[in-house]
Amino acid sequence: MGRYVLRRLLLMVLVLFGVSVIVFFIVHVIPADPVGALLGGNAPPQLVDQMKHQLGLDKPIWAQFGDYMLGILHGNLGISLKSNRPVTQDIAEYFPATLELAIFSIIISVALGVVLGILSAVYRNSWVDHFSRIFSILGVSMPVFWTGLILLLIFYYILGWLPGTGQLSLFTIPPHRITGMLLLDSILTGNWEAFRDGLAHIILPAAVLGYSATASIARITRASMLDVLRQDFIRTAKAKGLSGRVVIYRHALKNALIPVVTLIGLTFGSLLEGAVLTETIFGWPGLGRYIVNALLVLDYPAIMGGTLFIALMYSLANLIVDLTYAVLDPRMRI
Amino acid sequence: MRKSVILLVGAMLLIGIVGFSAIPKNTLVIGANTGIFITLDPAVCYEVLPSVVDMNVYSGLFKLQDINGTIKAVPELAKSYDISKDGKTWTFHLRHGLMFSNGDPLTADAVVYSYKRVLKLHKSPVWLYESLGLTANNMNETIKKIDDYTVQIVTNKPFAPNVVMSILAQSWGGIVDPKVAEAHAVNGDMGSAWLTDHSAGSGPYVLKMWKRNSMIVLEANENYWKGAPRIKRVIIRDIPESTDQLLLLKKGDIDVAWNLTPDQMNSLKGSKNVSIVTVPGQSDEYVGMNAGWGPFKNPKVRLAVKYAIDYKSIIKDVVGGYAINNQGFIPYGYFGYVSKTPFHQDIEKAKKLMEEAGYPNGFKVELVTNTTERRRSEAIAIQANLAKIGIKAQITIMQASQMYSKYRQQGIQMIVAGWGVDFPDADALAKPFADYRVKQLAWRLMWYDDYAADLAEKAGFEKNPAKREQMYEDLTNYWFLNGPFAMLYQPLQYWGVRNELKGFKEAAEGYGLVFDLTKVYK
Numbered sequence: 001m002g003r004y005v006l007r008r009l010l011l012m013v014l015v016l017f018g019v020s021v022i023v024f025f026i027v028h029v030i031p032a033d034p035v036g037a038l039l040g041g042n043a044p045p046q047l048v049d050q051m052k053h054q055l056g057l058d059k060p061i062w063a064q065f066g067d068y069m070l071g072i073l074h075g076n077l078g079i080s081l082k083s084n085r086p087v088t089q090d091i092a093e094y095f096p097a098t099l100e101l102a103i104f105s106i107i108i109s110v111a112l113g114v115v116l117g118i119l120s121a122v123y124r125n126s127w128v129d130h131f132s133r134i135f136s137i138l139g140v141s142m143p144v145f146w147t148g149l150i151l152l153l154i155f156y157y158i159l160g161w162l163p164g165t166g167q168l169s170l171f172t173i174p175p176h177r178i179t180g181m182l183l184l185d186s187i188l189t190g191n192w193e194a195f196r197d198g199l200a201h202i203i204l205p206a207a208v209l210g211y212s213a214t215a216s217i218a219r220i221t222r223a224s225m226l227d228v229l230r231q232d233f234i235r236t237a238k239a240k241g242l243s244g245r246v247v248i249y250r251h252a253l254k255n256a257l258i259p260v261v262t263l264i265g266l267t268f269g270s271l272l273e274g275a276v277l278t279e280t281i282f283g284w285p286g287l288g289r290y291i292v293n294a295l296l297v298l299d300y301p302a303i304m305g306g307t308l309f310i311a312l313m314y315s316l317a318n319l320i321v322d323l324t325y326a327v328l329d330p331r332m333r334i
Numbered sequence: 335m336r337k338s339v340i341l342l343v344g345a346m347l348l349i350g351i352v353g354f355s356a357i358p359k360n361t362l363v364i365g366a367n368t369g370i371f372i373t374l375d376p377a378v379c380y381e382v383l384p385s386v387v388d389m390n391v392y393s394g395l396f397k398l399q400d401i402n403g404t405i406k407a408v409p410e411l412a413k414s415y416d417i418s419k420d421g422k423t424w425t426f427h428l429r430h431g432l433m434f435s436n437g438d439p440l441t442a443d444a445v446v447y448s449y450k451r452v453l454k455l456h457k458s459p460v461w462l463y464e465s466l467g468l469t470a471n472n473m474n475e476t477i478k479k480i481d482d483y484t485v486q487i488v489t490n491k492p493f494a495p496n497v498v499m500s501i502l503a504q505s506w507g508g509i510v511d512p513k514v515a516e517a518h519a520v521n522g523d524m525g526s527a528w529l530t531d532h533s534a535g536s537g538p539y540v541l542k543m544w545k546r547n548s549m550i551v552l553e554a555n556e557n558y559w560k561g562a563p564r565i566k567r568v569i570i571r572d573i574p575e576s577t578d579q580l581l582l583l584k585k586g587d588i589d590v591a592w593n594l595t596p597d598q599m600n601s602l603k604g605s606k607n608v609s610i611v612t613v614p615g616q617s618d619e620y621v622g623m624n625a626g627w628g629p630f631k632n633p634k635v636r637l638a639v640k641y642a643i644d645y646k647s648i649i650k651d652v653v654g655g656y657a658i659n660n661q662g663f664i665p666y667g668y669f670g671y672v673s674k675t676p677f678h679q680d681i682e683k684a685k686k687l688m689e690e691a692g693y694p695n696g697f698k699v700e701l702v703t704n705t706t707e708r709r710r711s712e713a714i715a716i717q718a719n720l721a722k723i724g725i726k727a728q729i730t731i732m733q734a735s736q737m738y739s740k741y742r743q744q745g746i747q748m749i750v751a752g753w754g755v756d757f758p759d760a761d762a763l764a765k766p767f768a769d770y771r772v773k774q775l776a777w778r779l780m781w782y783d784d785y786a787a788d789l790a791e792k793a794g795f796e797k798n799p800a801k802r803e804q805m806y807e808d809l810t811n812y813w814f815l816n817g818p819f820a821m822l823y824q825p826l827q828y829w830g831v832r833n834e835l836k837g838f839k840e841a842a843e844g845y846g847l848v849f850d851l852t853k854v855y856k
Contacts, residue, residue, distance in 0.1 A: 033739030038372075039380070039458050044773055045742055047461050082372050083546075084530065093546070149577055157581045164587055165578050166548065170363060170569060280574045285547035289574070293369040293547070298735050 008322060012315045019311040023304050024068055028061055034298035038081055055081065068304070077308065078301030082294065087305035090290060095309070096180025097167065098279070098286035102271040104202050105210030110264060113214040114257075117221020121229065122248060132218055139215030144274060148208045148281035155204060163201050165283035172197040205282040209274050213267040220263050224256040258325075265321030269314035357589060359856045360566040362835065365579040366592035368550065368572040374541060375529040376508035377451050380458035382754070383592070385505040386849040387550060387570070392508025392535035395426050395445065395485075396499045398758060399850075400843035403667050405616075405758040407499035411440065411509060411536070415499075421492025421797065428483045434511040435533070435540045435555040442479040447512040449477050449487070451524050459506035462756060466498060467491060492795055493761075494802065496669070500757035504847065510534050538563045538852045547572050552851075564855040583608060583830050590838065591830040596654025602830050609832075611839050614658060614666050615825035616755040616846030618763070621716060625818040626780030627747045629697050633816050638687035640820045642723045643716060644679040649823050652711045657823035662810040663767040665824050669799070670760035670806035676814055684723045696724020702741075703750040704734040712822065713750050741778050752825075758847050760806050764790040768813055779818040786812060 035051045036043070052058045056067065071078055077087035116136075120129035155162040167182055168174055175185040175194045183202065186195035228234065229252055237247045275288035287306060294302035357363050370381050376388045397410035409415065412426040432440035452463055453470040463469075467490025468476050476488045489498060501507065514534035515525030525534070533541035536559070539552040552568040571588060573579045579591035580598050586607065594602075602608050623630040623639060630636055649657045662672040688694060701717060703709040710731060717727045727748065732740070740746055753775060756762045766774035769790040770782050789809045796802035813819070827845045831838045834856050841853040 030733075030736065033735055033742075036735050036738045036742065043458065044461050047458070048742065050456070084373065084527065149575075152578065152581060157585060160585075164582050164585070165573055165575075166571065170357075170549075170571065170587075281578065283548075283571075283573050283575075283578065285545070285572070289369075289547050296369065298733075 004326060005323065008319055012319060015315055016308065016311060020069070020072060020304070020308050023307045024065055027300050027303055028064070030298070034081055034300055038297055038299075072308070077305035080294070080299055080302040080305075082297055082299045082302065087301050090302065091287065091305060091309050093180070094285060094287045094290045097182070097284060098272060098275050098288060100181040100183060101202065101206055101209060101275060101278070101284060101286060102268060104206035105213065105271050106264065106268060108206055109210035109213035109217055109267070112210075113217025114221050114260065116214070116218040117260075118225055118248065118253065120218070121222045121225035124226065129222075132222070136215035136219050139211045142211075144208060144212075144277045145281055147211060148205070148278060151204050151208060152281075162204055163197070165281075167198060167201055167285060168194060169197050169201075205278050205284055208281075209271055209278045212274070213271065216267070217260060217263060221256065221260055224259050225252060228252045228256040261324055262321055265317045265324075268317045269310075272310050272313055356586065358567075360564075362565045362568045362590070362851070362854060362856075363588045364568070364570045364590045364592055365573040365582055365588035366570055367574045367576075368547065368570060369574060371544070371546070371550070373526075373530040374533065374544065375455075375526050376505050376510065376535070377448075377455045377459065377524075378457040378526060378530075379505055382846055386845075386851075387541065387552065388505035388508055389537070389849060390539045390552065390568075390851045391533045391537045391541050392505065392510070393537045394503055394507035394509060395428075396503035396507070398500065398503045398844060398848035400840075400848075404669065405667060405844040405847060407496060407503040407758070410503070411445075417495060421795075422489050424487050424489070424498060425480070426485045426487075428485070429559070430483060432536060432559055433557055434514075434536045435557055436511065436514065437557060438511050438513055440509060440511075440536050441482045442485045443482075444509050444512055445485045446477055446479045447515075448508070448510045449473075451510060451515070452506055455524060455526055459504075462501050462504075462506065466493065466501060492797075494759070494794060494796060496759045497757070497761050497794065500759050500762075504757060508535055508537070511536075539568060542567075560852075563852040565851065568851060580830070583832065586832060589832045589835045594828070594830050596656050596828075599656070599828055599830065600654060607833055608830050610828060611831050611842060612656065612826045612828045613839065613842050613845055615827045616665060616758070616844065617752050617825055618660070618663060618665065619657075619712070619752045619822045619825060620750075621820040621822060622746070622749045622751065622775065622779045623818045623820075624744070624747050624779050625782075626744065629691070629693055629699075630747070630818065632691045634687045634691035635693060636818055636820075637815065638684040638691065638723060639720065639725070640677045640814075641680045641684035641687065642719045642725070643677070643820055643822070644719050645675075645677065645822060646679075648712060648715050652708060652715060653823070653825065656826040656828050658826065660824040661814070661821045663763045663813065663819070663821065664760050664806060664810065665755065665763070668758065668760055668763075670764075670793075670803055672807055672810040674810075674814075677820070679719065681722050688723050688725075693724070696726060698726045698728065699748050700730055700746075701727040701748045701750065702730045702732060702737055702746050704737045705731055706734075709750055716750065744778055744780055746778075750822075754846060758844070760802075761790075761794040764793060764806060764809060767819060768809055768817065776818070781818045783816065786816070 035048050035057060039048060039051065080087050080090055083090055116132045120132040123129055156164045163169055172194055175189045175191040178185045178188050182198045183195060186198055234247060234252055237251045275286055276292055279286045279288035280292055291303065291306040294306060366383060371384050372381065373379055374384060374387055376392050379385055379388050393411050395410060395412040396407040398405055399408050411428055411432060413429045414427045416425045428442060434440055450473050452460055453468060453473050456470065478486045480486050511534035515529065518525040518528035520527055531544040538555055538558045540555050542551040542553045544550045549572060550570040554562045554566045556562045573582060576593045576595055576598060579593060582588045583591040599610055602610055623636050625631060645659060649655065649659060658666050659675055660666055661675045661677055664670045664672060701713055703713045713729045717729055720727045741749060753766060765772045768776055768786040770777040771787055786809060789805060793802055793805035793809065796805060836855050837853045841850050
């Protein structure tokens with residue numbers, strides 16, 4: 001097991017190196033000028049040149065790449081051109097909000113997806129199954145920004161059941177920052193008003209973000225359940241005279257969930273990606289919004305740092321999935 | 335099963351009773367996309383919306399004000415000023431008893447410190463100071479304290495008074511409390527990192543909080559020398575999506591929506607709770623032709639293009655009517671504004687000019703613009719207009735940064751772009767649009783016209799207003815016929831505003847250069 005983990009870790013380092021090389025060159029081949037973007041259209045050329053020199057952007061690209069890689073090895077992702085702060089500090093500020101949103105989305109999508117999947121497998125070809133199928137197709141095909149706006153229109157504007165954008169209502173006093181995750185901090189500081197308000201605010205973005213994941217989890221659960229339900233040990237269980245519910249939940253589900261675990265891991269990574277759009281629509285102060293803003297002004301260090309960080313999270317999620325798998329299924333360790 | 339139903343209902347109740355509190359009467363809530371906010375240090379800040387914060391948090395020696403439709407610089411912290419005979423030495427007399435929001439006295443030392451601070455930090459706004467001849471190298475000679483209430487600056491040329499006052503009246507002329515800035519200085523940055531999201535000024539408001547990508551909170555400065563403002567708290571909520579801004583505005587969760595589209599604005603017409611507020615924008619939207627490239631070298635071809643464009647339809651269809659048909663470079667409401675609109679679509683005349691220039695069958699040209707929807711629509715409209723006189727324009731859409739980078743290197747054949755006014759004086763427009771020597775727009779389009787450049791420069795120094803006005807009129811007339819620009823329009827700025835909020839139009843007059851929150855009340 002130790003060797004397996006080590007091998008996986010080495011592989012991860014290799015992947016991250018690859019990502020940083022690709023991101024660096026993609027960002028640098030764009031024939032655009034970040035300093036110009038930063039200074040705006042009116043700035044005279046002397047000022048642009050001066051700024052470029054200050055930021056080291058007048059060096060040859062190989063020298064810039066060398067500086068960048070050296071920085072990464074020291075855990076330094078550079079200074080954001082826009083915020084003028086270390087990118088790592090920016091990420092530390094914005095990531096918790098994204099993480100919290102992703103965790104909520106996962107909870108919603110797993111809970112909903114697994115239940116829908118089981119129901120449509122057990123009641124195959126019934127209306128539940130059809131509903132689940134339509135729901136899933138919609139989930140995979142509807143763009144996040146559209147779903148987001150429609151849900152806001154219905155639940156906030158027309159029905160008034162849920163609040164509008166942002167993490168908290170305007171006049172709710174936020175909890176003292178400990179982890180940066182608003183709900184967790186509210187619990188830790190006993191600020192129940194902020195907790196309740198924060199919970200109401202996270203529902204819509206988490207649901208929107210988790211929707212497509214819900215859909216794929218439901219489909220995989222259904223397929224996997226159907227597969228398991230056809231196997232001999234289920235028939236044996238049924239023959240023993242166990243009740244339908246026990247057969248489904250105790251025997252079938254446990255085995256059917258193994259492929260779902262993989263999917264959840266992968267989904268977690270894509271939730272971080274999906275956050276880019278969701279956060280813009282819901283005014284969520286997370287990493288996705290940070291990267292979008294960085295893109296708009298071509299803030300190289302922030303774009304590269306943010307992307308690299310998401311790649312790191314993605315790899316970590318995959319690693320955890322693989323390890324879980326290895327625990328669940330000893331054949332994987334070979 | 336029953337247990338889970340009860341749990342679900344319980345959870346829904348818990349969340350369902352979320353209180354949606356109304357906005358208090360003494361609070362103003364603005365919904366805006368704050369993605370552009372970089373810093374609120376007045377010596378560094380250069381973007382339009384963040385400057386609104388700085389203008390209301392810091393005060394300068396002068397202040398921009400709308401006086402009968404003209405934006406002018408008037409004395410603020412300075413009670414009066416003298417100009418030497420040669421027009422280069424300015425002596426400012428400060429009001430007595432001024433203080434910063436924390437109670438520190440505001441004297442000549444703070445003014446000298448703040449001006450030198452802009453020069454030393456050398457960020458985006460510095461070139462405006464440098465255009466007056468004030469630099470980090472000569473600042474000890476050119477910016478001086480005479481006594482506690484007197485400051486002197488020496489410019490390198492005898493600029494028209496409005497030029498100097500207008501430059502000092504903007505957010506980068508805001509006076510910073512030296513004690514506070516130096517107390518927070520790190521590595522000689524004069525407190526710049528700290529002032530990114532804190533304030534040390536003497537304006538009507540104090541920056542209470544900037545939670546990035548979430549909100550900016552200003553609180554009334556009870557020590558403000560003109561008396562604390564009526565609105566005690568201003569909150570700028572980050573709402574990046576304009577559709578969300580519209581929903582929140584209609585619902586009453588924000589008082590003002592800052593970034594609506596023309597379509598969304600028009601959807602508000604006839605609303606009971608929300609009004610549409612517009613003011614002339616401080617910018618120009620234009621088509622530029624590179625006078626150093628192929629057919630555009632010929633002034634007749636440039637003139638043909640000006641007669642090929644359907645200005646009216648662009649204003650009506652592309653910007654939903656939110657624009658002024660201004661064809662000169664000096665905006666409406668400015669000293670020197672020329673109300674003449676000589677150009678309208680006249681295909682016959684344009685074709686004739688093309689023939690005379692030797693291009694009866696037209697030519698191919700690359701038309702560059704950036705990614706915003708408005709610019710793209712403008713480029714498409716112009717492409718169709720040009721096709722009528724045989725010019726085949728191929729549209730290339732670029733990221734703004736990429737476009738400006740190419741533009742600065744004189745590498746663009748034809749462009750649709752805009753120009754924001756840097757300070758409210760005709761000089762801030764005549765130079766970029768007509769004087770290639772300042773290396774701005776005329777230079778980027780290779781219009782090396784010495785007659786226009788000389789006239790633009792001379793007008794900047796002219797002390798006699800009547801003569802100066804005539805010079806700008808002459809320049810505009812010459813520019814109409816020879817210049818490489820077809821001015822499309824002057825945009826209007828527009829907002830959706832809740833009816834409870836009063837005084838917003840007065841506050842917004844001159845937006846782009848000035849925004850006075852003290853005029854707003856409920």
